[in-house]
Amino acid sequence: MTDLLPILKHYYGYDAFRPVQEEAMRSVLDGRDTLVLLPTGGGKSLCFQVPTLAREEGVCIVVTPLIALMKDQVEQLKKRGIQAAAIHSGMSRREIDVTLDNCVHGGLRFLYVSPERLRTEIMIERTKLMKVSLLAVDEAHCISAWGYDFRPAYLLIAEFRDLLPGVPIIALTASATADVQADILDKLEMKQPQVFRQSFARANLSYSTFYEENKERKLLQILTNVPGTSIVYVRTRRRAQQVAEWLSRQKIRADYYHAGLPYADRSAKQMAWQRGQTRVVVSTNAFGMGIDKADVRSVVHLDLPASLEAYYQEAGRAGRDGKKAYAVALYNHKDTDDLAQAVERQYPPIQTLRRVYQALANYFKLAVGAGEFTSHSLDMHEFVNTFGLNLSETHYALKLLQEEGFLQLSDAINESSKLHLLVDKQQLYDFQIRYPDYDSFLKMLLRMYGGELFSEYVRISEGEIGRAFYAQLPEVANRLRFLQEREIIDYEKRRDQPQLTFLTPRFDAEHLPLNIFEIENRKDRDLRKVGAVVHYAQHPTQCRTLLLLDYFDERDGQPCGVCDNCLKRQKSATVHEDSDALRQQLVVYLHNNGPISPRALSEAFGKVPEKNLLQVVRKLVEQELVLYDEQGKLTLNAAQLS
Known part of the structure; x- marks a missing residue:
């Protein structure tokens, strides 16, 4: 049996596993389909990363919905010395090509992809050439229409699995009701799945x-x-x-x-x-x-x-x-009203969806049947002004069109430029001999960004390059363009606008196959x-x-004792106990000291808050256990006490 603890210690610095982590990892290594439900911060990523590293070779394909999340995970893995890459809508075809080549030949251990990429021809063909050890589905609740972040593209995963016979799948989520869990198992076609669940309770x-x-x-x-x-x-x-x-x-x-x-x-x-x-x-x-x-x-x-x-x-x-x-x-009350109104805004009329889709086709000059997986810069303000659209309504229409699987909007606004060397070291040396003016510039790029430039696209900063080369930005840009024109590098200049990618061939807007019934169901669920x-x-x-x-359908929990309602209940019980004790003390005091004025009684119980004392006295009077005599003094009602 593989000892997983040294891997955990070496790459992540942890001395022990958290609850259910190791059991889930063993299930994966045994080749079992596995569903893992761990609360936020429970270490879900380790459940597929450690078993992948425990195998000597093989790529783990990780399906995840957020570009920002996949980039962050890739960076974290690279910092630990683990080879990882991501494919998403902000990348050029050449960049995707290089990344997939590295999966086939370059020893990459983790490939993060958005679900929309699974049905592209290049992804399908390269996957056939890869040695895939595991398919991981992060944020697996997105596959369920009962979930809070449904992504129709997640439904492609089951079909993609057909390319990976004998490869286990692990699905992970931090929040899933019983309906969502059942949907995950069904939609991913998980066979005899092992389900590992940690309680959603957080004691601290x-x-x-x-x-x-x-x-x-x-x-x-x-x-x-x-x-x-x-x-x-x-x-x-x-x-x-x-x-x-x-x-x-x-x-x-x-x-x-x-x-x-x-x-x-x-x-x-x-x-x-x-x-x-x-x-x-x-x-x-x-x-x-x-x-x-x-x-x-x-x-x-x-x-x-x-x-x-x-x-x-x-x-x-x-x-x-x-x-x-x-x-x-x-x-406050405004918040609770605003939440319902926000849901109404998120579901604009169906005709608005068709109008916005038609406007996109006109804006980017796409003919019916064209445009699949083409990416375009979208200036939202220019777009809505050009077609007389409402900005807020258009925003939500684009989100719905994305949820329906027709397009994808990336958050790659002002992302760094990227650079990749298209030649090998010998060809680069030959170029430096032919163009001596570029020799020092190329050497400086290699010093700054390393040999990774030969194997993958690397984020660069034109400003940092200019400072290192003692050159202004226009000169840096001219040099990079010169190298690109001679096919020495591929230079992906940063984009200053959101990128919109069409995920299907363009439809005629009036016949856009919207699932109207399901959209209404999602609105009701929201x-x-x-x-x-x-x-x-x-x-x-x-x-x-x-x-x-x-x-979350967990019925055997115990009160936490630390939330606001638990603390209120404890305080109420304490106040009740204190009131009972004070009541007994007052009765004894009045019995021993005869009639006494309220002021004298308050002075006698000086350590008790006056508000608490008056409440107990008022209660005793209401119950006629204590009376006011003719002089206005408090005295015990002997008849009631007997």
């Missing part, structure tokens, strides 16, 4: 919700009372920036983050937070996925999320180190999910952990 995480009209004031109070790193989630990009700037004025080291920022800015902000230079990140839900930071002490939702699945994942980024942490949701969030936030008594466990 204290959940709380508060009704607040002044949320910023409450947020400041939380950050003052709970020292350490924090994430604050809000609904919009503008609000993220406003709240971060407000916190900075309150002398808290805060920054904002959202998917619309340039890649370099996002990386810098994330790194500053991970290193502790920034204490609080205020973000949309774009922040946190796949980020490995264990010491987050608080996660605050300044706006309620649209589902309990999303809330559980985001809140679960607190306390991954197992130490006490806090997940706080703040809400409204029910909003109802579950509101129920969770407003519940006055039930343990928050038990509310979450019940939502």
